[in-house]
Structure formats: structure tokens, C-alpha cells
């Protein structure tokens with residue numbers, strides 16, 4: 001299939017069009033799906049973040065409320081602080097919430113007098129921040145490592161150091177005097193567990209993770225990120241979802257919420273929930289793959305269809321082109337029939353067939369006309385050649401005598417002189433003039449004179465060789481050019497001619513004579529005319545010296 005063929009073009013255009021439409025459609029769907037999915041994933045992330053933040057807020061408020069209620073309880077306001085009842089109350093409260101690590105009561109001077117599991121009892125906590133703050137009001141302390149408790153509870157859990165959040169509140173006696181400070185330490189694990197429960201198993205499998213950012217801009221959770229994961233410069237606004245470039249980690253769909261617990265003091269925590277964009281948009285990749293496969297097969301099918309369609313259209317054209325080529329190569333009986341149900345092709349085939357028939361008729365007519373013309377040309381050419389030959393003949397013949405005329409004699413002389421110049425043998429020129437011809441005319445009439453001229457011409461013509469030339473040079477003057485003839489021989493021939501004329505009896509006239517001048521060509525002669533001039537001079541000398549004689553040109557006549 002040629003690249004410029006109808007088939008290739010149609011397949012190319014059709015395939016290209018389908019490819020273009022597929023690409024545009026795929027890009028459009030990709031964009032639409034990405035947007036829709038980004039929004040959906042963003043909403044899901046926001047939902048997770050929102051519920052996790054709410055749980056954190058409620059838990060913080062709950063713990064603070066519990067500590068506050070405990071500080072205001074009748075028991076702590078009135079009972080002995082180191083009594084069993086107080087001890088039991090603390091244990092009961094601790095048992096209600098598994099993340100309580102420690103609940104204790106310290107006197108205003110900082111001595112722990114009651115505590116769950118009797119931990120830290122007798123120790124002085126007056127330097128602890130929770131104690132100092134708890135002396136004056138409700139206190140909520142940010143996450144920290146507990147120095148004393150850590151020693152009692154063990155250093156680490158699951159590779160992480162023990163971290164706590166502190167709640168404290170003052171206990172006032174009935175007379176409103178400060179009686180003690182009650183405090184609880186909540187294990188940081190509760191944050192981890194809340195976040196774990198907020199993130200569903202499905203979300204976790206899609207790499208959704210929640211992070212807690214502290215007020216000072218450092219990660220509080222997960223522990224592995226503390227001091228290791230850089231906080232991106234462009235986190236989304238609070239409550240917004242955005243695609244964020246995380247340093248060294250790539251692009252994440254990210255949302256951020258503030259944890260507003262409405263507690264006595266705000267911790268300033270922010271909850272960040274993120275998901276790698278590749279996971280968030282994974283369904284788009286799947287969709288793209290399916291679209292690609294769909295496009296590929298659509299393209300393949302389209303190309304096959306286009307090829308079949310093009311074949312259907314191009315086949316009749318190719319047949320017609322083949323037929324036309326056969327005509328170009330000289331074929332005569334070419335068939336233009338095409339097997340097509342399409343009206344246009346049937347019409348074209350019919351028209352071409354009719355055109356061929358007409359062309360064949362025209363061609364035959366043309367060939368006949370041509371043959372006739374060629375015959376006419378042959379006939380005309382032959383006529384022309386004959387006419388030319390006759391004309392040539394006439395132009396070199398003397399009308400009266402039928403022998404050569406002066407022009408023919410001059411041409412022969414020229415040729416002979418050129419041959420002499422090229423080294424051929426010398427030639428001789430003889431000028432012959434009938435003596436007293438005027439008297440012939442006068443005495444016997446002009447017609448008789450003509451007959452004498454004709455007779456002399458015949459006599460001369462019959463007396464010389466075929467290679468020589470006899471011509472009528474003027475009225476009653478003749479010239480004879482003798483090829484390759486020496487002076488002696490020329491004189492001899494001239495004498496023979498003179499004698500023959502003198503011996504012949506002319507019709508109605510009787511005897512006549514002629515004078516002959518002979519000249520031999522010389523290599524020094526510039527042209528034949530010089531030789532003729534010498535012959536003429538010799539002829540006149542013959543006339544002067546008595547007529548009916550031959551005079552060979554001597555040097556005096558040169």
C-alpha cells in the first residue's frame with residue numbers, strides 16, 4: 001500500500017481523528033475524574049480529621065471535667081487526704097478510664113499524700129509544673145515525659161518513651177482555704193488509640209495517616225516523625241484540603257484542623273491528615289488504564305473499518321487506473337468495467353467505456369487519414385523531385401540546342417579549376433565561334449541560322465568524351481572543356497572539331513566554318529575565367545588570322 005494512496009490516507013486520517021478524539025476524551029475524563037476524586041478523597045480526609053479532632057477535644061474536656069469534679073468532691077474537701085476513702089476514690093476513677101496512668105493528691109506544700117497504686121506517695125512534687133499551676137486553678141499541661149512516673153511505670157512502651165498529659169485542679173476546704181492539689185496523668189497512648197480508631201481500616205489500607213502538630217510547630221504524633229519529618233511550608237488553611245509537597249516524601253492530599261477542646265487552657269494542637277496523591281488518585285490510574293485499552297481497541301477497530309471502507313472506494317479507482325495504464329502502454333481492447341454497486345463508479349466506468357469506443361473510431365479515422373496523407377506526401381515529393389530535377393536540368397540546358405548552357409559550363413570550369421589546385425591534371429578550354437554567321441542569318445534567315453547552331457552543337461557533343469563538356473557559350477559561340485588534356489592533345493582535338501564542322505554540310509546552308517581558340521589551364525591561374533579569357537583571346541586571334549583555324553594560346557595572349 002503506497003503512502004500516498006487513497007487507502008493509506010483514509011486510514012491515516014481516520015486513525016488520527018479517532019486517536020485525537022480518544023486523547024481529548026481521555027484527558028477530559030482524566031481531569032474530571034481527578035477533580036472528582038480529589039474532592040471525594042479530600043472530603044473523606046476532612047471527615048476523618050474532623051471526627052478525630054472531635055474525639056480528642058471531647059476526651060480532653062472529659063478528663064479535665066473529671067479532675068475538676070474530683071477537686072470539688074465532698075470527699076476531697078472534707079475527708080482526711082491520706083484516708084482509705086480518698087485512696088479508694090482515686091482508684092475507682094482510674095479504673096473508669098484505662099489511659100489514666102496516675103491520679104494523686106498533694107498538700108499545698110507539694111507532698112503527695114494519696115495516689116493510685118500509692119505511687120509517688122510521700123514524694124514532693126512542688127517543682128512540677130502541674131502542681132504549681134494547680135495551686136491556682138484548673139490546669140491542662142501539654143504532652144511531656146514524666147520523670148518520676150516513668151521510673152515507676154517503666155521507661156518505654158513499644159519502643160516509645162512514656163508520655164503523659166497532665167490535668168490538675170486545686171481543692172478548697174469549706175472555708176475556701178486551699179487544701180490540696182489533685183492531679184491526673186493520662187498516658188499519651190489515648191491519642192494514638194483515638195487516631196487509630198478515627199482512621200478506618202479501609203482508609204489505613206489506602207495509606208491515610210493522621211499527625212498531631214504541637215503549638216511549637218513540632219510533631220507530637222506519630223513518635224517516629226518527631227524531629228525527623230520536616231513540616232511543609234505550605235500546609236493548607238485550617239479546615240481546607242489541598243495537595244501539598246511534603247519535603248522528601250512527595251505530594252500528599254492534606255487537610256488540617258485545629259483541636260479546640262474548650263478546656264481551661266488551649267493546647268494549640270493541630271490535626272493533620274494526609275494521603276499520598278498517588279493512592280488518592282489510584283482509581284484514576286485504573287480508569288486511565290481501562291481508557292487506554294478501550295482507546296487502543298477502538299483505534300484498531302477504526303483503522304480496520306477505515307481500511308475496509310477505503311478498499312471499497314479505492315478498488316474501482318485502482319481498476320480504472322490499471323485500465324488507463326494499459327491504454328498508455330498501447331493496449332487497444334481495454335475493459336473499463338468495475339464491480340461496484342456505487343452509482344458514481346458505475347457511471348464513470350460506463351462513460352470511460354463509451355469514450356474509449358469513440359476514441360477507437362477517431363483513431364481509426366486518423367490512421368486512415370494519416371495513411372492517405374503519407375501517400376500524398378510520397379506522390380508530391382516525387383513530383384517535386386521531378387520538377388526540381390527538370391528545373392535543374394533546364395537551368396543548365398540551352399533551350400535551342402539542348403546541350404549545356406553557359407551556367408553549366410561555368411560550374412564545370414570552377415570544379416575543374418579546384419581539382420587542378422588540389423593537384424589534378426591540367427584541363428584545356430576551347431572557345432569555338434562560327435565564322436561569318438551574320439551572313440548565314442542574312443542569307444538564309446534566322447531559322448536556318450538556328451538550325452546551323454543546333455547542328456554544330458550536336459556535332460560537337462558527339463565528338464568529345466563523356467568526361468568533357470560542350471556548352472553553348474553565347475549566340476553562335478561554343479565552349480568545350482577538356483578534362484585532363486595536355487596542350488598537344490587539346491590542339492589535336494580542336495583541329496579535329498574544326499575539320500568536322502568544315503566537312504559537314506549544313507541543312508539549307510551548306511558548308512560553314514568555325515574558328516577555335518585553345519587555352520591550357522595553369523596552376524598559376526587564379527580562377528577558370530583567366531583560362532577562358534586566354535581561350536577567347538586565342539579564338540579572336542584565329543579570326544584575325546583568317547578564320548577556319550585553330551589557335552593555341554601563347555604567352556603573348558596571356
Ligand SMILES: Nc1nc2c(ncn2[C@@H]2O[C@H](COP(=O)(O)OP(=O)(O)OP(=O)(O)O)[C@@H](O)[C@H]2O)c(=O)[nH]1
Nearest residue numbers: 434435436437438439441446447449450475476543
Ligand atoms: N539565327 C541565329 N542567329 C544568331 C543567334 N545568335 C546570334 N546570331 C547572329 O550571329 C551573328 C553574329 O555576327 P557577328 O558577331 O557580327 O560575326 P560573324 O558574322 O559571325 O563574323 P565573324 O564572327 O567575324 O566571322 C549576328 O548577326 C547575330 O544576330 C541565334 O541564336 N540564332
